[in-house]
Each structure stands twice: as structure tokens, then as C-alpha cells.
Amino acid sequence: MDKVRLGMIGGGSGSFIGAVHRKAAALDACYELVCGAFSSQADNCQQTGLSLGLDASRCYADWADMLVQEAARPANERMQAVSIVTPNHLHAPQAIAALKRGFHVILDKPIAMSLVEARAIQAAAQASGCNLALTHTYAGYPMVKEARQWVQQGRLGTIRKVLVEYPQGWLATAMEQLGQKQATWRTDPARAGAGAIGDIGTHAAHLAEYVSGLRICELCAELNSVVTGRQIDDDAAALLRFDNGASGVLVATQVAAGEENNVRIRVYGELGGLDWSHADASSLRWVRPDQPVQIHRAGEGYLSAAATNNTRLPSGHPEGFIEAFANIYRAFALVLQDNAETRSDTLASNGHDYPSIAEGLRGMAFIEAMQASAQSTQKWTPVKL
Numbered sequence: 001m002d003k004v005r006l007g008m009i010g011g012g013s014g015s016f017i018g019a020v021h022r023k024a025a026a027l028d029a030c031y032e033l034v035c036g037a038f039s040s041q042a043d044n045c046q047q048t049g050l051s052l053g054l055d056a057s058r059c060y061a062d063w064a065d066m067l068v069q070e071a072a073r074p075a076n077e078r079m080q081a082v083s084i085v086t087p088n089h090l091h092a093p094q095a096i097a098a099l100k101r102g103f104h105v106i107l108d109k110p111i112a113m114s115l116v117e118a119r120a121i122q123a124a125a126q127a128s129g130c131n132l133a134l135t136h137t138y139a140g141y142p143m144v145k146e147a148r149q150w151v152q153q154g155r156l157g158t159i160r161k162v163l164v165e166y167p168q169g170w171l172a173t174a175m176e177q178l179g180q181k182q183a184t185w186r187t188d189p190a191r192a193g194a195g196a197i198g199d200i201g202t203h204a205a206h207l208a209e210y211v212s213g214l215r216i217c218e219l220c221a222e223l224n225s226v227v228t229g230r231q232i233d234d235d236a237a238a239l240l241r242f243d244n245g246a247s248g249v250l251v252a253t254q255v256a257a258g259e260e261n262n263v264r265i266r267v268y269g270e271l272g273g274l275d276w277s278h279a280d281a282s283s284l285r286w287v288r289p290d291q292p293v294q295i296h297r298a299g300e301g302y303l304s305a306a307a308t309n310n311t312r313l314p315s316g317h318p319e320g321f322i323e324a325f326a327n328i329y330r331a332f333a334l335v336l337q338d339n340a341e342t343r344s345d346t347l348a349s350n351g352h353d354y355p356s357i358a359e360g361l362r363g364m365a366f367i368e369a370m371q372a373s374a375q376s377t378q379k380w381t382p383v384k385l
């Protein structure tokens, strides 16, 4: 199959996630990076692009110019999809412009700054017929896909309780006052939109819905700005109600001093429960009454196709964050390459699924409900699309 010709907006030297996207795109030889507008600084754009082996003529100083110039290239050369890995306030304008010019989009979360913006992205995608993948990374892990299968197979019975947490500690001090690049825009309401709830709470909410197959329909939230002088939430918690009547708890905090990226989800049904943790991402724990605990491991022959098809190595060779991203990238490439065997139903049943605009809309509705609930005295607030 031909590689998808990929461009990138953001991801210049000194940034975080752009390089992870590039490594993920390269992992299965599904993509070829052909161009980029990697930074708001022209010299960084050029330097980053050249260091990646790009032709100087395709290292653009301005992302809007890149879209115009790439669209004007011959069809067999031009960029086909663009990865957008910029601060949140740029997601909607950049994604909409790319979609309008006929480019598929791989966008990092949160999809936008508001539900209104997310709807505008949806409208642009519908009008252009282009696809969008939203990189909720944790849905790319094989044992998260296995967990989802267990729920779908009914192994846990009717789901009653979902506990999801994402504690981080890197913003436990005022990193933004030291000029730390990633902290500076993440704590600026004008560029981040939301703090901990947008940055990591959306991952937790997505994971809860992805694994349980349920939808959060109502929540009761508390948001805090713990670090003195911070203008945005850095600590969040909520009680959740799901559409089948199950309840849940979500914690997303960036001030848990000493914690890394310790995402964990536990789901309990009437027959038993599952437990997945990012710190031990190759394991999935199964608990049942009057039964010994079982620990299922990535790469083993007893796993579902969904897990197996998203694992590259035999068991005991740990795979991680880049591979989880790569699973999203590969699933998206399979759709773009439009192979007869890769119709979305077949892909999804084989575990080649990826979050998209629907999940982005839900993420924005979650953020807006969290903010409304935190300010309300009535507290329980619907998650409304």
C-alpha cells in the first residue's frame, strides 16, 4: 500500500508531543513525512524540517501558507494528511482550514477550546468528506482494548461502577513562572481553555467511556487551582453517572507531587471487575468473587484479536506510549488507504479503531459540564452535546 503523505503543524525543536507523533507515524511504515510548519518561529520551522530530512521548500514558516502551497502541488506529491500538535487554541482554526483544503487531520486532544468550536470542526469535516483522528493515546494500548472486549463480551456482567484517575505531579509547583514551555501555555486560559480537566481529564473521561462502552450523562464536579497565582484549574474530581445507571468517580490532578502519568481505570460489574494501570500497561487484572485474581498479559495467545492486532512484540517485551500512538496512526492509515478489507466495521472488530470527532465533541461537553458543575450550587449537571 502507498504510504500516506503526512505534514505536521507544531512539533518544532523544544516541543513535546510532535516528535512522539512522528515516531508513531514511522513505526509501521504507513506514513511518509513530506512537509511541516513546525513552529511559530521561522528559523525553528526550517531547522526542524531539515533535521528530519525534508526538502527546504517544504519547511514552511507559516501553517496557513503550507496548506495553500501543498494544495497547489500535483496530486501524487501533495500532503494527504496533517498532524496538528499545537497548543489547544490553535486546534480549531488549523483543523478547519486543513479540512476545507481537503486534507485529513490527526489532531491532538482536547479537540478545541469549546463545544461550539468542535462543532465547527465537525461541519468542516462533513463538508469536505475528510477524516479526523483524535489522539486519545490510552485507547491505543492493547490491554485497554482487551479490557473493552471483556466488557463487550459480558465477562463483568452489567457494569455498576467505573473508577478512573489521572494523577500527575509535574505542575505541583509554579513551573510556568520559570518559563517552562509546556507549562506556560497549559496554565494560560487563553491558550489552554481548560487546565487539568482539558489536559488529562479528557483522557480519563474518554478512557472511562471507551472501556465501559457507556456514556457519562451527568456529573458533580469540583475544580481547584491549588498552586498560588495559577489562573486555571490544576486539580479536578467528579462523581459520574452513566447512561445505564452505573456510577463512577473521576480524578484528574496535576498537583499530586511525585506522581508521573499514573492513569488507572477500574470497572466493576455484577460478576467481577477489571483493573488497568499505565504504570503496568502490559497487564490487565481480572477480579471475581471466590476466584483467584487473574493477570492477563500483552502478547499472550489467549488475548482477543483487538489486543493481539495492536501488539508488535512477543510477551515480556514491553511496549508503551509510542506504540499506543502508533496503533492510532495505523488504524487511521488503514481507513485513508481505503483497502477493501479495511472498512470501518471490520477494522473496529479487529481493534483497528481510533477516536474521532464524536469523541472530541464528548470531550468538550465533558469539560463544559465540569466547569458548569464546579460553579453551580445545584452540582449535578448534564453532559450535553
Ligand SMILES: NC(=O)c1ccc[n+]([C@@H]2O[C@H](COP(=O)([O-])OP(=O)(O)OC[C@H]3O[C@@H](n4cnc5c(N)ncnc54)[C@H](O)[C@@H]3O)[C@@H](O)[C@H]2O)c1
Pocket (backbone or CB within 6 Å): 009, 010, 011, 012, 013, 014, 015, 016, 017, 018, 037, 038, 039, 040, 041, 063, 085, 086, 087, 088, 090, 108, 109, 110, 135, 136, 137, 181, 182, 185, 199
Ligand atoms: N495525546 C497525548 O497524550 C498528549 C500528550 C501531550 C500533549 N498533547 C497535546 O498536544 C498538543 C501540544 O502539546 P505539547 O506538550 O507538545 O506542546 P508544546 O508546547 O511542547 O509544543 C507545541 C508546538 O506548537 C508550536 N506552535 C505554536 N504556535 C504555532 C503556530 N502558529 N504555527 C506552528 N506551530 C506552532 C510550538 O512552536 C511547538 O512546537 C496539545 O494540544 C496537548 O494537549 C497530547
